[in-house]
Every structure is written in C-alpha cells, then in structure tokens.
Amino acid sequence: MALGQGDPNFEWIFELGYRIQLTKFAYLQPDIQYVHQPGGTGDIPDATVIGMQFGVSL
Secondary structure, three states: OOOOOOOOOOOEEEEEEOOEEOOOOEEEEEEEEEEEOHHHOOOOOOEEEEEEEEEEOO
16 A cells, blocks of 8 residues: 555554663663554554663763
8 A cells, every 4th residue: 555545544652661860961761652553544553662762961
C-alpha cells in the first residue's frame, strides 16, 4: 500500500519512561512505547519501541 492511502481510523500509544540521575551533571532515561494500530489503518502490525536517552549538563 502506498503512503497516505487507506482509511485511517485511530492509533494509540502507551509510553513509560523514567529518568535516572547518575551524577549532578548526567542522567540516563530509558523509555518503552507500545504502538497500537500504527498509521491508524490496521495495515501495519502493532509495535513495541525501546529507546534510551543520555544527557550531560556542562
């Protein structure tokens, strides 16, 4: 199916994240998302997305 085609209905995302302060200047932030009906059409299977952020203040 070409991009932009189909009959979009709905999409929802459930997300969990937590920020861990490693030091006064650095943090780590893991994140997990569950995407139900990506694109809203049902043509793409549900997905679990796992990510991580790392930040430093100078």
